[in-house]
Amino acid sequence: MNENFIQINGISKHFGNVKAVDDVSFSIKEGEFFSLLGPSGCGKTTLLRLLAGFEYPTNGNLLIDGSDITALPPDKRPTNMVFQNYAIFPHINVEQNIKFGLRKLGLTDDEIKKRVDDVLALVKLEGYEERFSGQLSGGQRQRVALARALVRQPKVLLLDEPLGALDKKLRDEMQLELRTLQKEIGITFVFVTHDQQEAISMSDRVAVMSEGKIQQLSAPNELYKNPENIFVSDFIGETNFLKASTKSKDGDQINVAIEDLGDFKVKNNLNIPENSSDVVCSVRPESMMISRDKSDWDICLEAKINQTSYLGEMTRFYVEVSGINKVITVSSQHFDNQSFDNNTCFISISLEDISLLQKK
Amino acid sequence: MFQAWRNLYSKSDNVKAYSLLSPALFLIILVMLIPMALMLSFSSFTQVSMMEIDFTPTVQRYIDFFEKSLLVSLLIKSVKISFIVTLITLLTAYPVCYYIAFYVKKNKMLWLVLLTLPFWTSYLLRVFSWKIILGTKGVFNSTLLGAGIISEPLTFLMYSEEAVIITLTHAWAAFALLPLYVSLEKIDFSYIEAARDLGLSKFEVFWKVTFPLSLPGVIGAILIIFIPTVGDYVTPALIGGTEGRMLSNMIQAYFGKINNIPLGAASATIMLTTVILITAIVSYTTKRLTQRLS
Numbered sequence: 131m132n133e134n135f136i137q138i139n140g141i142s143k144h145f146g147n148v149k150a151v152d153d154v155s156f157s158i159k160e161g162e163f164f165s166l167l168g169p170s171g172c173g174k175t176t177l178l179r180l181l182a183g184f185e186y187p188t189n190g191n192l193l194i195d196g197s198d199i200t201a202l203p204p205d206k207r208p209t210n211m212v213f214q215n216y217a218i219f220p221h222i223n224v225e226q227n228i229k230f231g232l233r234k235l236g237l238t239d240d241e242i243k244k245r246v247d248d249v250l251a252l253v254k255l256e257g258y259e260e261r262f263s264g265q266l267s268g269g270q271r272q273r274v275a276l277a278r279a280l281v282r283q284p285k286v287l288l289l290d291e292p293l294g295a296l297d298k299k300l301r302d303e304m305q306l307e308l309r310t311l312q313k314e315i316g317i318t319f320v321f322v323t324h325d326q327q328e329a330i331s332m333s334d335r336v337a338v339m340s341e342g343k344i345q346q347l348s349a350p351n352e353l354y355k356n357p358e359n360i361f362v363s364d365f366i367g368e369t370n371f372l373k374a375s376t377k378s379k380d381g382d383q384i385n386v387a388i389e390d391l392g393d394f395k396v397k398n399n400l401n402i403p404e405n406s407s408d409v410v411c412s413v414r415p416e417s418m419m420i421s422r423d424k425s426d427w428d429i430c431l432e433a434k435i436n437q438t439s440y441l442g443e444m445t446r447f448y449v450e451v452s453g454i455n456k457v458i459t460v461s462s463q464h465f466d467n468q469s470f471d472n473n474t475c476f477i478s479i480s481l482e483d484i485s486l487l488q489k490k
Numbered sequence: 491m492f493q494a495w496r497n498l499y500s501k502s503d504n505v506k507a508y509s510l511l512s513p514a515l516f517l518i519i520l521v522m523l524i525p526m527a528l529m530l531s532f533s534s535f536t537q538v539s540m541m542e543i544d545f546t547p548t549v550q551r552y553i554d555f556f557e558k559s560l561l562v563s564l565l566i567k568s569v570k571i572s573f574i575v576t577l578i579t580l581l582t583a584y585p586v587c588y589y590i591a592f593y594v595k596k597n598k599m600l601w602l603v604l605l606t607l608p609f610w611t612s613y614l615l616r617v618f619s620w621k622i623i624l625g626t627k628g629v630f631n632s633t634l635l636g637a638g639i640i641s642e643p644l645t646f647l648m649y650s651e652e653a654v655i656i657t658l659t660h661a662w663a664a665f666a667l668l669p670l671y672v673s674l675e676k677i678d679f680s681y682i683e684a685a686r687d688l689g690l691s692k693f694e695v696f697w698k699v700t701f702p703l704s705l706p707g708v709i710g711a712i713l714i715i716f717i718p719t720v721g722d723y724v725t726p727a728l729i730g731g732t733e734g735r736m737l738s739n740m741i742q743a744y745f746g747k748i749n750n751i752p753l754g755a756a757s758a759t760i761m762l763t764t765v766i767l768i769t770a771i772v773s774y775t776t777k778r779l780t781q782r783l784s
Contacts, residue, residue, distance in 0.1 A: 183687075205688075210688070211683075217680040217681050221702045230698075233689075282689070
């Protein structure tokens with residue numbers, strides 16, 4: 131397995147004064163399901179288009195499987211793309227769409243037929259050969275786009291938010307299917323999405339992007355459990371931020387003063403310096419508990435509940451702790467909605483689950 | 491009464507459609523269907539003398555038309571001139587529209603307005619101005635004479651088929667720009683990117699994707715130019731001379747100087763039929779051609 135199958139070396143792309151991609155370097159492994167995740171305008175699509183050859187970088191170079199593709203036009207690259215709107219040619223039918231990219235590969239008629247049949251079976255579209263784009267549902271169009279790209283057997287498949295146009299249920303189905311398909315055929319997938327749940331559930335690794343830069347590149351569970359900065363912590367999942375300042379270090383741990391709560395000792399994975407006031411503690415909803423009675427957790431505070439809003443798996447509480455209003459989000463299973471007397475409660479936090487992060 | 495009408499109007503889509511169409515429908519019946527019917531019936535009569543017409547139905551006028559080699563050759567010439575005009579217009583307008591649709595990022599509307607600006611003046615004025623440009627003492631000839639490139643004025647520029655073709659091409663170009671532009675503008679750029687991604691060169695992408703997708707505009711432009719130019723009468727009359735005369739000028743003569751209204755009506759009917767046939771063939775073959783291309 132080639133660890134540096136796709137190499138992105140110091141890539142920048144400027145549009146006028148806008149730095150869409152700003153000096154980005156990383157590698158993608160062979161056979162990996164890799165996601166570029168970020169809010170709109172973060173540069174993820176531009177990076178994908180640079181890989182496809184629709185844009186050329188202002189600086190830096192791109193290598194796929196050891197060869198420099200920086201200056202190659204799209205038709206000369208070992209990549210194929212699934213477009214956000216699928217771009218199924220409307221004037222030809224499904225079969226002709228799939229065959230479209232095969233004509234330049236110099237295959238015999240038998241080989242073409244075999245490839246088309248195989249890919250149609252792979253995406254479960256047998257019997258749809260004669261249909262036109264207008265006669266297909268969103269999900270079917272997506273499969274045609276996938277088949278059309280895969281039939282060329284590219285080294286890398288680029289996917290530009292391919293599930294964005296589908297409804298929730300179909301999207302969940304397609305997520306699983308795409309993941310299974312990718313493992314089956316073993317082609318490297320580079321997947322662009324703004325949906326953190328999608329990226330986390332499908333990918334081997336995720337690069338979180340913001341303002342043209344990579345904020346963090348790691349496995350999905352690492353992104354959630356050990357975010358490296360406030361942006362990632364906020365973007366991936368729900369979290370509660372508590373203002374704090376650091377004091378003295380104590381081995382792997384550090385003493386922090388959390389605003390309105392007091393002094394505590396927490397783990398210091400990111401090696402944040404002593405006596406810094408620009409830090410926050412991030413606490414995931416499942417690491418907090420709201421209860422009627424006092425708990426024996428590391429932090430336990432009395433609070434007054436002003437308002438609650440139920441969000442399904444999570445519940446948002448608008449509380450007052452020592453006269454200061456705070457909003458906290460807690461896993462719904464961690465409290466009993468009926469049991470609060472006079473709206474008073476105890477908020478408990480486990481120190482183990484606090485991530486200490488530095489402001490930029 | 492009013493209530494009954496309101497009920498009928500809100501319940502039936504047909505009533506709604508026809509009442510909304512009625513002003514246009516009325517106009518079309520008045521200025522199109524009735525004159526058409528009159529023309530068809532006149533083509534079956536016989537002109538006996540200056541003021542006298544025999545109303546016995548006959549197809550003799552149509553036979554007359556095809557027995558007069560002048561009329562047949564004028565018909566062929568009309569079709570040929572329009573065909574050339576249509577072709578030149580398409581070949582010049584298509585790249586312009588392609589450029590505006592895909593390469594102009596800002597102020598596309600301004601470009602279109604500037605391109606169509608000359609066409610805001612009257613058709614007749616534009617025809618006359620070509621007379622000034624192409625004439626023996628015109629801009630073109632006097633420049634060439636003054637520069638010493640030629641010693642005698644070029645005479646083929648005026649009162650010739652070429653003059654008619656030049657003038658008509660210019661006169662109708664704007665009408666080709668709009669349908670072509672609209673059809674190209676509508677093409678999602680991701681189709682072009684997808685085709686490039688699937689291994690086609692820029693040239694191949696044009697023939698396999700861009701051109702087929704712009705075909706509705708191409709057919710539209712062909713019809714919009716071909717139909718009116720076949721029957722154009724002003725330009726050949728003013729610019730064409732005897733060389734550039736077209737069938738429409740002859741038809742006008744039949745209704746006027748020559749005073750053979752039935753033969754004129756028959757000629758007009760034949761011309762109309764020819765245009766309809768050619769239009770149908772063009773639309774059909776272009777569609778088939780695209781399917782073959784992709």
